[in-house]
Amino acid sequence: MATPPYQPPVADYTFLFGEAFGLDLVARASDGELTAMDATEIVAGAGEFAASVLAPLEAVGDREGARLEDGQVRLPTGFADAYRAFVDAGWITAEAPVSAGGDGLPGAVRAGLGEIWNGSNAAFALCWLLTAGQIHALDATASDDLRETYLTKLVSGEWTGTMNLTEPAAGTDLGAIRTMATPRDDGSWAIRGQKIFITWGDHDVAENIVHLVLARTPGAPDGARGLSLFVAPKVLVNPDGSLGERNAITTVAVEHKLGIHGSPTCVLAYEDATGYLVGDLHGGLAGMFVMMNSARAGMGFQATGISDRAYQQAATYAAERVQGPVQGRPAGAPVAEHPDVRRLLLSMSSKIFAMRALGVYAADLLDRADAGGDAALAEFFVPILKGWTTEDAQQVTSDAIQVHGGMGFIEETGVAQHYRDARITTIYEGTTAIQSNDLVGRKVLRNGGATVDALLAQIDETLAQLRGVDHPVAARTADRLDRAVATTRRATADLLAFASSPRDAYAVSVPYLMLLGTLAGGWMHALAVVAVLRHETLDEGDAARLTSADFYGSHHLPRVHALADTVAGGEIA
Amino acid sequence: MATPPYQPPVADYTFLFGEAFGLDLVARASDGELTAMDATEIVAGAGEFAASVLAPLEAVGDREGARLEDGQVRLPTGFADAYRAFVDAGWITAEAPVSAGGDGLPGAVRAGLGEIWNGSNAAFALCWLLTAGQIHALDATASDDLRETYLTKLVSGEWTGTMNLTEPAAGTDLGAIRTMATPRDDGSWAIRGQKIFITWGDHDVAENIVHLVLARTPGAPDGARGLSLFVAPKVLVNPDGSLGERNAITTVAVEHKLGIHGSPTCVLAYEDATGYLVGDLHGGLAGMFVMMNSARAGMGFQATGISDRAYQQAATYAAERVQGPVQGRPAGAPVAEHPDVRRLLLSMSSKIFAMRALGVYAADLLDRADAGGDAALAEFFVPILKGWTTEDAQQVTSDAIQVHGGMGFIEETGVAQHYRDARITTIYEGTTAIQSNDLVGRKVLRNGGATVDALLAQIDETLAQLRGVDHPVAARTADRLDRAVATTRRATADLLAFASSPRDAYAVSVPYLMLLGTLAGGWMHALAVVAVLRHETLDEGDAARLTSADFYGSHHLPRVHALADTVAGGEIA
Structure with missing residues (x-):
């Protein structure tokens, strides 16, 4: 197998x-x-x-x-x-x-x-x-020079890129970064320090690697406001664009990890390595946030992808694994027909559709924001997409193991790899807590819940569309989503009431993010129901979408109410 | 680290x-x-x-x-x-x-x-x-002969024991077992077949291993009713009790697993191995169920133990890991003081207390049943203990990784081992679905919910005690538990309504088991609150128990309501 x-x-x-x-x-x-x-x-x-x-x-x-x-x-x-x-x-x-x-x-x-x-x-x-x-x-x-020297090589795929933030004493807390960049006379900078958890920090699949490095400069303000961004290549680039000597960047170690073994996670030592300032001095976070936002959305796609791969393997196994003959019945049915295996498969697939749809929706929102649309709503969905999909990917990949029974625990089966691989997604590119604090602090409390209101108003429009369709799944979906929206309004009001006691808000920020993600997933399914029921006749694929939406509404959406109870409680002293 | x-x-x-x-x-x-x-x-x-x-x-x-x-x-x-x-x-x-x-x-x-x-x-x-x-x-x-030859050696610890049920085509479905035992003239049996997933099936830590083997006999009825139980030692025992020749049992393979690497999971080939009948011919399941019930309760203790070890490691890390200096503050606080890390630690510890308490309660119930007490209630809690604690152990050990941030994903940190080890607990000794089907089929539907009623009546007594205490945590705990009991009554009625459509019942049996486990956990905390508030003055440990109960009520108990919504839906067509 x-x-x-x-x-x-x-x-x-x-x-x-x-x-x-x-x-x-x-x-x-x-x-x-x-x-x-x-x-x-x-x-x-x-x-x-x-x-x-x-x-x-x-x-x-x-x-x-x-x-x-x-x-x-x-x-x-x-x-x-x-x-x-x-x-x-x-x-x-x-x-x-x-x-x-x-x-x-x-x-x-x-x-x-x-x-x-x-x-x-x-x-x-x-x-x-x-x-x-x-x-x-x-x-x-980046400046035109940097664009020409580095960006063109990245876009062509000749070179690859990395993101160098974390240090042994600076993980979530970027303000604690100690890597120092000292200006040289030729306009370059000498970078000294150690960076850890550098994904694809070294490898042998391309001739050069472009490191984007957050570092402090002499005399810079304390904390995150004193950080600047630098490009530092693995191999120095000659003025004519050809490759020169190795830069003073050493790969000290490659981590031995729970999963994603094929991805080299490196400890890099910068020993007066040559770097070039990107953007403004002390403006390092701005550039890094562009990269981080892209990476955070990318995590949503990773969570969805790993989840779907795990699901595919479980569905294949369940369809092929036939139960032995039981008490007179000459041959059994595939385990996929067992009620609980079917539950597990629908649980997985209905989550994956919601994750996938939210990924498309959020990516499109970011495009629309770039084109002058609602930037607040687009930014609002980045932490939800990253936080919620990666948390749910843990359950989905776990369910894939469960469908396999004992075989799921055997490494050669291959399904455990998805479970191990998925485990990093709630951690890197900002843990779920970081996503949740970003959401609650900057994107809910700061504007008094205005963006949440805008979202709920959109969901209300979908509800109106659902109410206009005569179909039992549409009716059930509308009832459940309606209740979930009402609960979300209540939970948001509860959260806003914590504006003056931030510990209460941050003690329930993850449950609140999960509530919004779960709700958004329900909305995605509701949109799918509306779209499917526009068809004159329903084919097998349409029926499967309705079942998926119905299942999500019955098995996943109710979590909104439980999470709202938790949000209401704030911090438990 | x-x-x-x-x-x-x-x-x-x-x-x-x-x-x-x-x-x-x-x-x-x-x-x-x-x-x-x-x-x-x-x-x-x-x-x-x-x-x-x-x-x-x-x-x-x-x-x-x-x-x-x-x-x-x-x-x-x-x-x-x-x-x-x-x-x-x-x-x-x-x-x-x-x-x-x-x-x-x-x-x-x-x-x-x-x-x-x-x-x-x-x-x-x-x-x-x-x-x-x-x-x-x-x-x-076992007969007196078998007791003297084998049981005494097991009790002294000189030999170890195994349980041989699973075969390549017979996992959950014991009725499909094909291993054949043929009688010999000397009263022993010749066993032939292959058994897989045999925990501690071979090892070098004791001089002999006693395999308890489910096998079919010539002319036996089809299915599980045709199975008999045999003792088959790794090394044959001479009449004087000394060890003789190796029995014809070969270790074909040791599995390469996601976790519990130190536990040998063996494929055993029986090639006319010598065995001895235990109990009645065709009565194999009875003896095996004694062992399985013991092992299932044991799984509850394993889930609790692994969870607690993971928690201890996370709590230690969070207390020792100090955030770097931030924006003028000369030194940061340990991450344990961050609201979300505190949430994760309380989430873990409040679950672990509930799991531990339920383990003690369920074990005591089994003792009381042996002494003539309510056997139905005792049997009722075996699948709940096994199913609920092992499922929750997945989240607890995952949370332990999360507390460590990026370090949690590095194998040398050691916390990922608990996560990997825990993953098997929902699978072996009967998957969560098996536990749930046992609970719903044999222990709820079969007696029209009488045992659930008996449990809820006991919880009502605890509620009355809670109401008699003047303390805000007692009041909140009572309110939440009261609501959860009402929801459980409703969910049980919904489940009983599926008595004539078993697919509906079995499609939500896992959610129903998780509902009862979550409720039972809340009850355990409620009992703790009552006990603590009997103290004249409250020390630090007492305060921690109240916080734990309050947290469980706010963060975990609300899941009962979400699960009840799911149960009400039955199978989603």
Whole structure:
């Protein structure tokens, strides 16, 4: 037994691009340059590539892991070839905006691609995720010189990118960063310090690596306001663009981790390494936040991708595993027909659809914000997408093990890898608590819940649409969502009442984030019900969407009420 | 960094034995032969042994794992010495009933011991758990000959025991067992077949292993009613009790698992191995169920133990990890003071207390049933204890990783081991679905909810006691528990309404089990509140118990309402 072939979720993306949100999302985002059908083709192409090239390396990556040999990190067998194929197929360029020489695909389409890279091989996908994040950050903040020297090489895929924030004494608390950058006469900076947890911090799949490094400068203010951002390449670049000497950056260690073994997590020592200032002095957080926002949304796609891969494996096993003959019955049914196995599979798939739909919705919101739309709503969904999908991915990947029974606990089965891989997602790119504090502090309390109100008003519109349809699933979905919205209003009022006692608010910020994520998931399903019931006749796929929505409403949405009780309590002294 | 020293939870057991249930539970169970104070000493002694001998081998066991070498399983460094010390200290004999030559300790005390063995080293504890289960099974069913030859050696700890049920085509479905036992002229049986997932199926820490094997006999009825139980030793026993030749049982493989690496999970091939019938022909399930019930309760103690070990490590880390200096503040606070870290720690510890208390309560119920008490209630709690504690252990051990941030994902930190180890607990000894179907089918639907009513009536008594105390935590606890009881009555009525549509009942049996477990946990906390508020003055430990109860009521108990919504929906078509 081993992980079955990867099946890209193309049908869901067709539905999400073209009709779930009541319009052709892709056409709107691209001003008509692309349609949902075009986007489906792109996603299907990515899916084929992922299934044939990336997915077969998932177990290899887990088994071999990344290794440090004589100061150089070696990636698992096949990763270098896969990376070259990935670049040659244009999948890095596909991520880049037009301004950086990329394809400028709408965010919704990139959400689909992000899920597919992660679903087929999450450890590999981290290279894409960080390079893509750095492309967006440099595109937003870098000087023309830096753009020409570094950004072009990232967009072409010749070089890869990393994000260097964390230090042994500065994790969540960026203000504690001690890495020091000292100006040199030639305009470059000498960077000295140690960075830890650097994903894809060293490897052998591309000829150079561009590190984006947060560091303090002499005389800078204390805390996060004194941080500046630097580009520091693994190999120095000559004035003519050719590669020169190795920079003074040493890979001290590669971590031995619970999961994503194929992704090298490095400890990097900067020993007066050469770096170049990106953006304004002391303005390092601004650029880093562009990268971090991109990475946080990317985590949503990773959570969805890993969850779906785990689900696919569980569904395949449940369909193939036939129960032995029981008491006279000559042959049993596949375990997928057992009521509890069916429950587990529907629990997983209904969560995954909600996660996937929210990823598309949030990515599209960010596009709309860039085009002058509601930036507050777009920013509001970043922590929800990151926090909620990654937390739910823990349960989904755990359920996938459970469906396998004892076989799920055997490593060779392959399903445990998804569970181990998924565990990091609630931690890196800001823990769930960080997401929740961002949400509650900056995006709810600060504007008195105005953004929540805007969201709930939108959900009310969907409710009105649902009420206009005569179908039992529409009626049940509306009843449940209505109740959940009312509870969310109450919970938000309870949270706002804690404005003057921040400990109370932050003691329930994670439950509040999970409440909003769970509600948003219910809304995504409600939108799907509305879209499906516009069809004149319902086919098998439509029926499955209705069942999924009904299941979500019965099994997952009620959690909103429990979480609201928790939010109301504030901190328990 | 590594897992900190194990701290046995002696204070909780003192409280549970002596006052939480409003009486000296140990004195009642032992007819006054022992008191809660005596039991505390026993548990404290076990704790010392576990902390000094077993806990230091936990990480070693994970790292080295069990290995198959030339047909013989080798356990990790130190396991053999630890096992001898364990036996010499009398901890196997402590588990055995008086009728089998053991100490005959009350179940409540054995619950405490079980948690401690598992908390200090779950992989090692499985040897204890299976040997103990077999002792109880043979004590209940074996002939005098078998008792003398095998049971005495198990009770002395010279030999260890295993449980052989599962086959490649017979997991949950015992009726599909194909292993065949054919009678020989000398009264023994020739056993032929393959058994998988045999915990501690082979090892090098004791001179012999007693396998308890479910097999079919020629001409036996189909299905589970045709199964008989056999004892088959690894090494044959001569008439004088000395060890003879190896039996025809081969260890084909040792599994490579997600967790509990130190526990050898074996594939055993029986090639006309010699076995002896235990109990009645075709009555194999009866004896196996004695062992399985013991093992299922043991799983509750394992879930509690692993959870507590993970909690201890998280609490230690959070107390020691100091945030770097932030914006002018010269030094930060330990992360334990951050609102969300405090939430995670209280979430864990309040669950663990509930799990621990329910373990003691359920074990005592089984004692009382043996002494002529309410057997239905005792049997009712076995699946709840097993199912609910093991499911919650997944979240608790996940939270322990989360408290560590990025360090939690690094294997050397040691906390990921608890997460990996815990994952098996919802699967073996009957998955959560099996527990839930047992609960719903045999213990709720079959008697029209009478046992649930009996339980709720008891909770109502606790509510009356809570209402009689003037304290805000008592008032809040009563309000919440009252609401949860009402919801449980409604959910039970909804479930009973599915009596004629079993698929509906079994499609929500896991949510219903989790509802009852969560409610029972709230009841345990309510009993603790009543007991604590009997004290004239409240010390720090008392205050912590009230906070824990209050937290559980605010963060965990509300889940009852969400689960009730799910139960009401039945199967989603």
